[in-house]
Amino acid sequence: xxxxxxxxxxxxxxxxxxxxxxxxxxxxxxxxxxxxxxxxxxxxxxxxxxxxxxxxxxxxxxxxxxxxxxxxxxxxxxxxxxxxxxxxxxxxxxxxxxxxxxxxxxxxxxxxxxxxxxxxxxxxxxxxxxxxxxxxxxxxxxxxxxxxxxxxxxxxxxxxxxxxxxxxxxxxxxxxxxxxxxxxxxxxxxxxxxxxxxxxxxxxxxxxxxxxxxxxxxxxxxxxxxxxxxxxxxxxxxxxxxxxxxxxxxxxxxxxxxxxxxxxxxxxxxxxxxxxxxxxxxxxxxxxxxxxxxxxxxxxxxxxx
Ligand SMILES: Nc1ncnc2c1ncn2[C@@H]1O[C@H](COP(=O)(O)OP(=O)(O)OP(=O)(O)O)[C@@H](O)[C@H]1O
Ligand SMILES: O=P(O)(O)OC[C@@]1(O)O[C@H](CO)[C@@H](O)[C@@H]1O
Numbered sequence: 001x002x003x004x005x006x007x008x009x010x011x012x013x014x015x016x017x018x019x020x021x022x023x024x025x026x027x028x029x030x031x032x033x034x035x036x037x038x039x040x041x042x043x044x045x046x047x048x049x050x051x052x053x054x055x056x057x058x059x060x061x062x063x064x065x066x067x068x069x070x071x072x073x074x075x076x077x078x079x080x081x082x083x084x085x086x087x088x089x090x091x092x093x094x095x096x097x098x099x100x101x102x103x104x105x106x107x108x109x110x111x112x113x114x115x116x117x118x119x120x121x122x123x124x125x126x127x128x129x130x131x132x133x134x135x136x137x138x139x140x141x142x143x144x145x146x147x148x149x150x151x152x153x154x155x156x157x158x159x160x161x162x163x164x165x166x167x168x169x170x171x172x173x174x175x176x177x178x179x180x181x182x183x184x185x186x187x188x189x190x191x192x193x194x195x196x197x198x199x200x201x202x203x204x205x206x207x208x209x210x211x212x213x214x215x216x217x218x219x220x221x222x223x224x225x226x227x228x229x230x231x232x233x234x235x236x237x238x239x240x241x242x243x244x245x246x247x248x249x250x251x252x253x254x255x256x257x258x259x260x261x262x263x264x265x266x267x268x269x270x271x272x273x274x275x276x277x278x279x280x281x282x283x284x285x286x287x288x289x290x291x292x293x294x295x296x297x298x299x300x301x302x303x304x305x
Pocket of ligand 2: 248250
């Protein structure tokens with residue numbers, strides 16, 4: 001079974017207007033709300049690929065209920081721990097072809113709520129796949145992803161991680177099987193500048209060889225991605241197109257990699273599918289569909305390095 005973990009989900013409130021004038025009353029031209037958070041997005045994209053998963057994590061209050069109702073409505077299984085405090089709301093503002101984001105403050109996770117979540121992870125079994133994705137609620141310690149990856153590996157569960165900053169820096173020590181930092185997150189991880197592809201490859205190789213991470217996929221928005229891992233080293237170009245709404249592009253890339261790897265066990269195919277999925281999401285109003293991804297696949301060029 002595949003499980004996604006979103007410790008800090010959100011309602012994504014997506015607002016479009018022609019221009020945003022700070023300090024004035026602005027009125028949106030269109031807006032909508034959807035269940036967000038990186039793990040939830042991975043579940044939603046997997047679902048569009050015809051792959052079932054169960055969404056785990058924490059939800060609370062009326063905003064949390066919106067998320068569980070939303071997932072129930074689109075028939076994605078979920079088993080969240082209920083919190084006393086409300087799940088956050090993240091504002092995604094699209095104005096004058098620029099995208100800005102204000103991600104809300106996370107609710108507090110009490111110790112008993114955290115323990116209830118760990119109990120769910122403890123029940124996962126050999127062969128299960130868990131995708132841990134997104135930021136940590138500020139009440140949790142920065143090493144919880146590291147602890148979860150270590151615990152899951154003990155259970156022979158495949159642990160995949162998509163996060164950034166200190167939680168990523170801690171968790172790589174537990175050697176997750178797959179990570180997908182973007183190039184900014186990679187630079188932050190090594191506290192350095194990433195100026196070109198050679199820098200990306202050098203740092204990604206360190207993660208693969210020294211931290212024993214099987215697959216490192218560094219996404220670089222419209223510049224595509226670089227893969228370093230058991231499948232070698234390769235650069236993948238992104239298809240050309242107009243970015244309409246890039247929220248969830250990275251999550252789509254994660255879902256694309258897992259989906260394709262599961263069926264092909266071929267790193268090149270999986271990395272290609274990841275890039276096509278990321279771009280298909282960037283080019284559409286919401287998350288990609290399988291048809292959109294497969295239409296873009298021929299435009300992803302792979303250069304082995
Ligand atoms: N403007 C774009 N044009 C083409 N493809 C894009 C564009 N933006 C994103 N992508 C695709 O999506 C993938 C992931 O994008 P990106 O590197 O921005 O990830 P991310 O920073 O994790 O994204 P996000 O946080 O917005 O979900 C890229 O590897 C690329 O394939
Ligand atoms: O604050 P985090 O957890 O880093 O990111 C949360 C978030 O921006 O990520 C998703 C897109 O990747 C959105 O659905 C969601 O609002």
